């Protein structure tokens with residue numbers, strides 16, 4: 001990894017901040033997202049879980065009966081890279097410590113997105129092998145039973161206050177990775193990686209645009225400038241006049257177009273421009289809102305909801321898909337952001 005001196009300084013500062021259990025007041029850390037309608041891995045929509053995960057001892061966690069303070073630095077696994085790409089795996093955590101209560105808030109989803117932690121690691125490895133630059137990687141190690149890293153703080157923690165520093169540290173790490181991109185090369189992309197179990201086996205790319213918006217014609221999308229109110233708002237501004245809204249969302253050079261060309265079904269994409277009426281579709285979640293450019297800043301965000309079979313079911317399929325997605329992301333960053341590895 002060849003970081004500039006400035007970037008290395010930022011990375012060191014970030015690492016210290018995370019290790020030092022960054023605790024920020026809830027009121028400061030919580031953003032108001034009430035105006036957005038978004039969806040990611042909502043109830044009943046994740047994949048079969050397979051065999052239940054065995055309880056796994058959590059390193060650095062007090063045993064039951066000790067004062068309920070948790071080490072915020074333990075549960076988000078964070079590595080910073082020099083590529084302008086951040087991969088987040090919020091629902092692939094395997095740790096289920098006994099001293100953290102299960103979330104039981106009303107309508108809370110507690111089912112993991114199976115194998116997405118491993119998939120995220122393979123994407124990062126493949127991207128580095130291809131480009132020589134490693135993406136930043138933020139993994140929530142806790143099972144979704146205990147903590148949801150794609151929700152606002154109350155739902156994320158199930159109201160269990162000792163988890164709040166974990167939430168704060170995880171999002172602070174993503175913020176720091178975004179700042180690192182802001183230092184060099186200035187623009188980049190967050191991918192929030194999930195898994196779905198919808199009826200149609202395809203990758204669902206979420207830009208915070210509803211299915212009904214995506215069902216509009218290309219000319220209407222372009223006339224409305226729909227991408228200007230999406231999670232790739234900054235990219236739309238950068239490419240204004242050069243690439244239309246529809247092309248950015250579902251043209252051959254869109255992320256869906258590149259994924260489709262690599263052999264995987266995706267929506268939106270050139271051959272599947274929008275979910276049909278009645279089809280389930282996730283258009284983005286908390287992370288896509290908070291860490292994408294709709295909320296400001298230099299990084300766009302796209303939520304990728306992966307179907308199970310052929311994509312993340314077996315180690316071989318994960319490895320193959322990770323390689324294809326890493327190649328698509330490298331092309332996307334080169335073509336749309338002008339990134340040169």
Ligand SMILES: [Zn+2]
Nearest residue numbers: 041091113194
């Ligand atoms: Zn998910």
